[in-house]
Amino acid sequence: MIPIPSVLDPELVAGVRALVDAGEWVDGNATSGAQSAIAKRNRQLAEGSAAAVKAGSIVLDALGANATFVASALPAKVFPPLFSRYESGEAFGPHIDNAIRMRRGTDFRLRTDLSATLFLSEPDDYDGGELVIDDAFETRRVKLGAGSLILYPSSSVHHVAPVTRGVRVACVFWVQSMVRDGEARRHLLELDGAVQEVATRLGQADPAVVRLTGLYHNLLRRWADV
Ligand SMILES: O=C(O)CCC(=O)C(=O)O
Ligand SMILES: [Fe+2]
CATH class of the missing domain: 2.60.120.620 (q2cbj1_9rhob like domain)
Known part of the structure; x- marks a missing residue:
């Protein structure tokens, strides 16, 4: 909610x-x-x-x-x-x-x-x-x-x-x-928030931020129907 x-x-x-x-x-x-x-x-x-x-x-x-x-x-x-x-x-x-x-x-x-x-x-x-x-x-x-x-x-x-x-x-x-499963949607929202927080601290170009952003998209690709 x-x-x-x-x-x-x-x-x-x-x-x-x-x-x-x-x-x-x-x-x-x-x-x-x-x-x-x-x-x-x-x-x-x-x-x-x-x-x-x-x-x-x-x-x-x-x-x-x-x-x-x-x-x-x-x-x-x-x-x-x-x-x-x-x-x-x-x-x-x-x-x-x-x-x-x-x-x-x-x-x-x-x-x-x-x-x-x-x-x-x-x-x-x-x-x-x-x-x-x-x-x-x-x-x-x-x-x-x-x-x-x-x-x-x-x-x-x-x-x-x-x-x-x-x-x-x-x-x-x-x-x-796009993501039917509420649990999966919650995980993505949580990851999205965390990645943005880390990106603010380290910058978008930081290698760990790039990997985490990639992970977000790979999970979304796995779970989303468009
Ligand atoms: O007005 C609301 O807050 C909800 C209305 C509702 O439950 C509905 O239209 O199905
Ligand atoms: Fe309703």
């Missing part, structure tokens, strides 16, 4: 909010499978609408430019971001996300390795609305500042707690990683 702060700066958050707030909101179950339709009570920006496409592309650009996102997710594909809105007691009960997401009317399909929530409301703007994620060892209640992102394994049970005051606007999306 990886929090990534300030994926969008305040100006971009304001830009995205202006777009989505003026958009067309529909029942969140428009895109749900049978099981999550029972659990899900929220509204969603109409998929494929001009506002959703425009705001989504701002988010996708920011993700592509975010070194932490790229290093930790090793994304192969990102599902076009959805925008959701919870207010007046709305919530999303416990569920595991569908393994495969498809876009209606296209041949786009993606295996969900990672799920992501990009918060678009400030925590003070609403009560409740935490994203609650059951990990193997603990339960985490996540509520981040506007513009910040949480990445978590799509295999985990999670829910959105009822919003009891104010409005929670968020952007959610899914990532198919």
Whole structure:
């Protein structure tokens, strides 16, 4: 589970909010499978609408430019971001996300390795609305500042707690990683961080740094599907 702060700066958050707030909101179950339709009570920006496409592309650009996102997710594909809105007691009960997401009317399909929530409301703007994620060892209640992102394994049970005051606007999306195995992805992220730290101290041209960088790429070559 990886929090990534300030994926969008305040100006971009304001830009995205202006777009989505003026958009067309529909029942969140428009895109749900049978099981999550029972659990899900929220509204969603109409998929494929001009506002959703425009705001989504701002988010996708920011993700592509975010070194932490790229290093930790090793994304192969990102599902076009959805925008959701919870207010007046709305919530999303416990569920595991569908393994495969498809876009209606296209041949786009993606295996969900990672799920992501990009918060678009400030925590003070609403009560409740935490994203609650059951990990193997603990339960985490996540509520981040506007513009910040949480990445978590799509295999985990999670829910959105009822919003009891104010409005929670968020952007959610899914990532198919080039490295399907979460453990392998964690090793690569750890190695990447360590190599960069050593490179800062010794310089990129240091022979040990060259070997370690090579090792990173050789492991990635072994584990990645593109
Ligand atoms: O809004 C969130 O934080 C998560 C929503 C969610 O779990 C989903 O759309 O599957
Ligand atoms: Fe979910």
